[in-house]
Amino acid sequence: MHIRQDGPWLDDAAGRLIRPYTVSGGRTRPTTTLDLLSLVMATGTMPQAHLGPEHSLAxxxxxxxxxxxxxxxxxxxxxxxxxxxxxxxxxxxxxTARAPRYHDSPTDDRSLLEAVLDGLRRRL
Structure with a gap:
């Protein structure tokens, strides 16, 4: 069995060797409210508690x-x-975590929508 070096507990043939929810101790609800677009940033403080390798990678x-x-x-x-x-x-x-900033109505910004459309056209 050859284990790839680009990620935690990954195998070329088998994929992830541990279940994702094992990483979180079976927990499915974070104690901090986070959105997919929330921004997180290291404070420079090292955790005092022992955390897993995925915590260190994150x-x-x-x-x-x-x-x-x-x-x-x-x-x-x-x-x-x-x-x-x-x-x-x-x-x-x-x-530290910061919630995403939403505009009142992002779809009203025509220039933003045109820029997204131009970007999509270039990718296709």
């Missing part, structure tokens, strides 16, 4: 403001599991 991704969705993608974990991990780090003071 913390390493948060040197600058990073979205929950981006961290979930890098960790290759479901968003809800990632939210639990990040919530643990917020609770112990290693991360």
């Amino acid at each position: 913390l390493g991704l948060c040197h600058g403001p990073t979205s929950v969705a981006e961290i979930a993608a890098h960790l290759r974990l479901p968003a809800v599991v990632t939210k639990v991990l990040l919530s643990d780090l917020v609770d112990c003071g290693a991360l």
Whole structure:
């Protein structure tokens, strides 16, 4: 069995060797309210409690403001599991979290919609 070096507990043939919810201790509800677009950032404080390797990997991704969705993608974990991990780090003071800022009505901004459409056309 060859274990890949690009992620935690991954195998080329079998995929993830542990269940995602094992990472969060079976918890499915974070103690901190986090949206997929919430930005988290490391505070520089190291957690005093022993946390798992996924917590360390998540913390390493948060040197600058990073979205929950981006961290979930890098960790290759479901968003809800990632939210639990990040919530643990917020609770112990290693991360700060900021809710996304929504405009009153983002669909009214024609220039934003045109920019998104142009970007999609370039990708296709």
